[in-house]
Amino acid sequence: MHFTPARLSRELLGALVVFTLFAGLPVLADLMGDTFIVFFTIRVMVFAIAAVSLSLILGYGAMVSFGHAAYLGVGAYSVAILAEHGIWDVTVSLPVTLAVCGLFALVTGAISLKTRGVYFIMITLAFGQMAYYTATSLSAYGGDDGLTMWGRTEILGSTALGDRTVFYYVVLGCLLACYLIARMVVASRFGRVLQGAKQSEMRLRAIGIDPYAYRLVAYVIAGMMAGLAGALLANAAEFVSPAYMSWHRSGELIVMVVLGGLGSLLGAIVGAASFLVLEEVLSHFTQHWRLIFGPFLVLVVLFGRGGLISLLPGGRKND
């Protein structure tokens, strides 16, 4: 896709609106005296990071990973298990989390990317389920019941993340960083190869590019980003459980990306927010909220081919 100046500024405008809303929310919540909305938005931003990471491989590389929640879980468990052994500091836990998730993505991606289409979906699902069942059988770390963290990650000995507002802005900073990194990757030479391979693998081979290594690197970047989201999720809840990596969760991540708009990173953020807000609001009315959400999703996919993002002023249709 080509960024003409007009479209670029629209995308920028959209991003500006979204991030300004996120940045101003705690102030608004303070005025309203509502703390729930801050906790809720932290959750939204964490899932937005995971959705951005999935959008990178799904929207730009056509890699439909049905096991992406595994990285949320692996990232969350990395932090929680380190904490269980008394290692709380971010200088250790963050590099370890990223390394573990990167390695998991490298090994499973190297195998999964040998396949295409529905086989890729199945094999990523299988790896995701492997991670899930591994977590349920970790009896030393809570098994099925999950594992409680008695605190949050520390920054050079400081427990500043324990403060709700500080933690909120750290998560927002992570989301912004991931969004900017993903945008940079997409617009780079690497990103062009990735998007070219999505359109025609044969064409890339014919000009001398084997897409495999590029896809694998994108897969690892996405895995590490989702791992970061997992680490933040563990901190937000101060609790981890195998449910983080269930295949339902992977499916929800795909829904977020598609709902927001395939091929738009901002769309992934909007999609994650819309999904969680709808889930929250609808589940107040009825526990069968999916009965309403399902048809809504069908309508968006049918009539808004570019997803929700194409309906917003900063939106950009999928190429």
Place this chain on the structure above:
Amino acid sequence: MTEPILVLDDLCKAYGALKVTNHVSLDVRPGEIHAVIGPNGAGKTTLIGQISGALAPDSGRIRFDGRDVTALPMHARARAGLLRSFQITEILPAFTARENVALALQAREGHSFRFWRNVSRDAALNARADAGLAELGLETRADVRAGTLSHGEKRALELAIAMACGPKLLLLDEPMAGTGREETDRLVEVLRALKGRYAMLLVEHDMSAVFALADRISVLVYGEIVATGTPEEIRDNAKVREAYLGEEAVA
């Protein structure tokens, strides 16, 4: 005589009992246009597949630019300078014409594990892509999405992509397929202008184009080369007339 750039040595490929490539040997000399013609089902596409690396031959060798490339995959052959076009146009439809050519240039410049710079603002790369487009008369179409180009323009874009890769040999799989009379004439002119600059192996149905362009012609019938020679020799060859030209002769 100079060393040929491409040598097919006794290639064989069979699908079950059907011998689609039957002891095919031919060569292409530097700067030469060598055309391969043959009726439908003669095995032209299978032959192209083996030369480009999409298919593996059952036996025989392929030498390109002084080295044996029989075992190399398609992308490695492309890097060595063996560039192909496709019978059914294979471009990147969501990219602009410029981006299509720029990606080819990028591939030639080595690996693309470069994450920091915005490639669409790489002025040097874009300028070279535009120069490549201009060479094929596509300069006004640079910002148009490739998927919306006319059929003839897509054909020209495919050529521009191949040329951007720094080819030593162009393997052209029916470049005239599906083009109108006028577009065919234009493509013939384009290829004529490129003649001598690159060696070309031209597989083509359009007889007038073949006879207008080729230095040598090989005739493929049922997987076998029945004759190789200059256009005049082929025109006068009785075997060829019987097997092929008789039904589709072009004055």
